[in-house]
Amino acid sequence: MDKDIFIKLLAQREFKAVRSILDVMNEVDIASLLSTLSDKELALAFRLIPKDKAAEVFSNMDTSMQTYLVTMFTEKELKELLDDLYMDDTVDMLEELPANLVKRILATVSASDRSMINQLLNYPEDSAGSIMTTEYVDLREEMTVGQAMAHIKKTGIHKETIYTCYITERRKLVGIVSAKDLMTTDDDVPIKDLMETEIISVYTHSDQEQVAQLFTKYDLLALPVIDQDGRMVGIVTFDDAMDVMVDEATEDITKMAAINPSEKTYFETSVLQHAKNRIPWLLILMFTSIITGTIITRYENAFAAIPLLVSFIPMLMDTGGNCGSQSATLIIRGIALDEIRFTDLFKVMFKEFRISLIVGAFLAVANGVRIFIQYHNPGLAVVIACSLMGTVIMAKLVGCILPLLAKKVNLDPAIMASPLITTLVDTFSILIYFNIATVLFRL
Amino acid sequence: MDKDIFIKLLAQREFKAVRSILDVMNEVDIASLLSTLSDKELALAFRLIPKDKAAEVFSNMDTSMQTYLVTMFTEKELKELLDDLYMDDTVDMLEELPANLVKRILATVSASDRSMINQLLNYPEDSAGSIMTTEYVDLREEMTVGQAMAHIKKTGIHKETIYTCYITERRKLVGIVSAKDLMTTDDDVPIKDLMETEIISVYTHSDQEQVAQLFTKYDLLALPVIDQDGRMVGIVTFDDAMDVMVDEATEDITKMAAINPSEKTYFETSVLQHAKNRIPWLLILMFTSIITGTIITRYENAFAAIPLLVSFIPMLMDTGGNCGSQSATLIIRGIALDEIRFTDLFKVMFKEFRISLIVGAFLAVANGVRIFIQYHNPGLAVVIACSLMGTVIMAKLVGCILPLLAKKVNLDPAIMASPLITTLVDTFSILIYFNIATVLFRL
Structure with a gap:
């Protein structure tokens, strides 16, 4: 997408054309296009993004853009955005935002979300807990494949990944089943017969580097996170693990050159x-x-x-x-x-x-x-x-x-x-x- | 799993116990356990692995173990293994095996597989073509979600990933649809209405480092590979992209320390x-x-x-x-x-x-x-x-x-x-x- 054409269309208030461009663009590319706009144009353009893409575009923006948008949002807009953001992206954002905005956001979300967010914010930096999300597909042993698929159809749209599903019993993890197995198995087979019971998992306090190593070793899409009492509390997804791998390699390279590592890129660092x-x-x-x-x-x-x-x-x-x-x-x-x-x-x-x-x-x-x-x-x-x-x-x-x-x-x-x-x-x-x-x- | 117990059970020919152990173990861990065995025990133990796990265990072994096993296999065993191996793993193995075994393997597979393998072996090292697999879910625009799901149930079990499905028309890629969309959408919706048409893809000759960068940038699970005539020829899956990322970081680190990089690990290198x-x-x-x-x-x-x-x-x-x-x-x-x-x-x-x-x-x-x-x-x-x-x-x-x-x-x-x-x-x-x-x- 040509940046100049987009800015021109936006300046001329050709909202229909802008909307159709945003409609076909990828969320990551929209975020990068929006980063070239002035603050005023940014707020305008963001409101033109199709609703189903807005949250993902937002989570791909840098902190200064997120801060500006949160300041500009009405209560209703903020609530809509927070509903659509995955829990781990919300927490990532809160870790960077100024205190007054964090307060405003925590006041907007539901009480249960608030307590969840507070707990996630408390996990040590670089731990599995700090990068996990709490939204995953939770199944029961007694379900059949058909029931599981119906359950996913109803609830799956709000989960970050539905490709690994977790079978729990009184909050303990007892098995996992992949969406591939569900999709290629007949509806009447009980989940109990399909699930794997040898499960690779990590604890909330496990180091994120170890988490990333497990992803590469076992080619995982997602990894369940268990708390000290053995209850399942969330999952780490492969996209976050890939980011950790890149960041850890950068950190090692930086340290080898006798530099204290920074989480920001070269140009972001003053x-x-x-x-x-x-x-x-x-x-x-x-x-x-x-x-x-x-x-x-x-x-x-x-x-x-x-x-x-x-x-x-x-x-x-x-x-x-x-x-x-x-x-x-x-x-x-x-x-x-x-x-x-x-x-x-x-x-x-x-x-x-x-x-x-x-x-x-x-x-x-x-x-x-x-x-x-x-x-x-x-x-x-x-x-x-x-x-x-x-x-x-x-x-x-x-x-x-x-x-x-x-x-x-x-x-x-x-x-x-x-x-x-x-x-x-x-x-x-x-x-x-x-x-x-x-x-x-x-x- | 305790290695010594396993070796003892194997030596005492307690095949039932060995089989139940292998039954609950992860493929990666089995490969690593088998690497500690002598050649004779290896051949024995490999034959005790449940059939649905054997191919994946095999693809996780190092070249010397693979070479030994291929030499030991009967024609029937070899054919069964090759049927279950994904195309990219077969090619990876062939790149390392001695010429006489490569010949034997090429003689075993079907004529169409043979021409496919030969083509994959010809892509330049470090290109997208060299790391791609040719097995992906191929759908038609005219299908409904229900028909697509039925198609996947029938054919999906043999595909490396079914989580991104590709809609092609006369071998050109016209759209993609995720398994998540399929699973959370009603059966009568046409694929045409669901598919995304803005597609991120690479060419067979694209550098693998660029491929890995696209995976991290867009959080992809799989990436379609297009040949020079614009036809879709395969996909790169996220596990191979993660390996490339790790390898490229290692290569850079090695070069920065004035060492010619090697693809083998420290101990593997003489x-x-x-x-x-x-x-x-x-x-x-x-x-x-x-x-x-x-x-x-x-x-x-x-x-x-x-x-x-x-x-x-x-x-x-x-x-x-x-x-x-x-x-x-x-x-x-x-x-x-x-x-x-x-x-x-x-x-x-x-x-x-x-x-x-x-x-x-x-x-x-x-x-x-x-x-x-x-x-x-x-x-x-x-x-x-x-x-x-x-x-x-x-x-x-x-x-x-x-x-x-x-x-x-x-x-x-x-x-x-x-x-x-x-x-x-x-x-x-x-x-x-x-x-x-x-x-x-x-x-």
């Missing part, structure tokens, strides 16, 4: 906030790398005697840092995908040790030959080759041990990534280098 | 292959960092006159590298999630410039004060503070420009990440540092 997210680790790493500098000064005599030694510092430090972050990155990603666990520590260390022998030998020979050709100095070639070998082995071991240790003591492995490891590896590589040089050159 | 994936970039980066070393030797006089200068090299280089990779990482992730485009270059540069002013000033003052206190040397404090400021600004600009340029010339932005940027930034920071020192100390 310059000041960007600076705030980046300064702490830079400061920590800056002061730790001073240690490396201090160690270098201890070998002042060495590089006073052979000034050429200094010129190899960047190469050794960079190679060590790169080797370390290679290992660390693979291990951190493996931990995030649940492919590597702490119990694998020695297996990983042995593997990294063998890898580092090959990698180290290759780099040592390549560089040794280069130095011999360039400087005709076999002693220097041997010193650099040995230092490279030692640095690579050390870097790969540090790189694989630290993330696994972090995991063991419940720290985030991603925090242990490249920059912190680089600083450690820098220090060790300088020590290895100057010690080898001192011994071999008898300095 | 030591030699790990070494091969890591050596190329290490070698390239090692030789580029020699440039930095060479530049340092050009300033031999400077650090001969003031040896303390050398000790600040690691700190400046590390800080520059960290700053650069912070910016690069955020930009690369933003590009991957389609939040940042090349046209944003100047917007990004201006933002990074303002961020670097704040970050640079902060680090410069912190370090300047420390040096003044530690060495009582205001000249040195000013040199280091100015160098830090210059390094941070330079590093942030390099870090944001390179990935966007890479994107523009169709290189992978992730390749431009931390290590390559670090080397560039290292060189520039040394130049900035020694030039400032030379000027201010009149060396």
Whole structure:
């Protein structure tokens, strides 16, 4: 849809044409089109969206647009919108809105919805409870397929998903049945015979990353959420799980680059906030790398005697840092995908040790030959080759041990990534280098 | 399920007990349990899996187990398995199996399946065609909801998903209708009135990363795939899209750490292959960092006159590298999630410039004060503070420009990440540092 044409039609009050355009457009695209409008046009355009699409368009808008619209809505409009919004989208919105609007919204919804919303708002951030919805299809064991289908026809339209149905008994979950099974089974079969009783579920306080992992592992469409008393309280749907997966990957990538993660996109984050997210680790790493500098000064005599030694510092430090972050990155990603666990520590260390022998030998020979050709100095070639070998082995071991240790003591492995490891590896590589040089050159 | 009990029951030939255990277990878990068995036990256990679960268990196994089983199967067993496997899982398996087994399998399937499989095998790797399945629910505009439901009941059981149904006319896609709409609408409503005609689709040659982005953007369950002549040829389902998302994130993370990406997990990759994936970039980066070393030797006089200068090299280089990779990482992730485009270059540069002013000033003052206190040397404090400021600004600009340029010339932005940027930034920071020192100390 051409944005300019839409704005022109809206400005000329060609409501019929605007309405027919909105009628054929996808909800996500409407939200993105509306984000280019001014506030006044936004309120006008939103009221022209077909009623059955309005709630979904709204839940795809960013907070500033939602805030503006909620302020503009009449009581009746607000009530209509809240009736159509899924519970998890309502809660997502409330988490971001200013307090006065939250109050107005809570006053608008029914008492039972209000208590439900308050409970959902209370689940810890990043827990299954905080991303679940409370609207799901609830069936009884005694029903037949035909009765279940009739029940879904009556109530299903208001549920976020009807493709996995839950069979409960006194609020405990006893089985699940897929819409596919219902649709391909004869009407008179009892649900009891059709339902699966081995159920994958999570608790309200389960971490959302674990929830997302279950979705990928078992290819789920929805996952039931159980409270501490074993009662079913909601479901997480696959679209929210996909968002969690993307967000968690972004968070890990961000942390590996020594940045405090932000939930907003690059452009949504202000310059000041960007600076705030980046300064702490830079400061920590800056002061730790001073240690490396201090160690270098201890070998002042060495590089006073052979000034050429200094010129190899960047190469050794960079190679060590790169080797370390290679290992660390693979291990951190493996931990995030649940492919590597702490119990694998020695297996990983042995593997990294063998890898580092090959990698180290290759780099040592390549560089040794280069130095011999360039400087005709076999002693220097041997010193650099040995230092490279030692640095690579050390870097790969540090790189694989630290993330696994972090995991063991419940720290985030991603925090242990490249920059912190680089600083450690820098220090060790300088020590290895100057010690080898001192011994071999008898300095 | 306790693995040891299962193995014991199997060894004691307690087939009834084994069968009841397998009966209640999830397919993914069965595959993982079977992976711990010896080959002989595997063949035995696989034959005890309930028939309706066998194909899905099989598609969750790794290649070595699949290869072994296919070798062991009788013609009849193989045919039964292939009948139950979804087309995309069959193709995934064929891509990995040794040639003689592929031949045997192609000889077993029907002629029409064979030509379908051959076509699917021909789509480029990482294309929508290579991950799609050809089994979907195909409806006609003239049908009523009741007729559609009857059609699904008859044919749906063999389709990977029945939750999005496709209305085609002479093989062109004219509309889609969700199972939810079918289930919540009266039987006599014509499909024509219910179907959506604004359809999101991809081409067989579309990149799988773009496919995954559409799933997250529009919260899709399935996405139709169209060939060059506009005919519908298959669908991509959400489970494959989730796998692509995870794989693409892993690939980006791996590349950012200067490793050639591998499709296998950490433990699946051999030591030699790990070494091969890591050596190329290490070698390239090692030789580029020699440039930095060479530049340092050009300033031999400077650090001969003031040896303390050398000790600040690691700190400046590390800080520059960290700053650069912070910016690069955020930009690369933003590009991957389609939040940042090349046209944003100047917007990004201006933002990074303002961020670097704040970050640079902060680090410069912190370090300047420390040096003044530690060495009582205001000249040195000013040199280091100015160098830090210059390094941070330079590093942030390099870090944001390179990935966007890479994107523009169709290189992978992730390749431009931390290590390559670090080397560039290292060189520039040394130049900035020694030039400032030379000027201010009149060396």
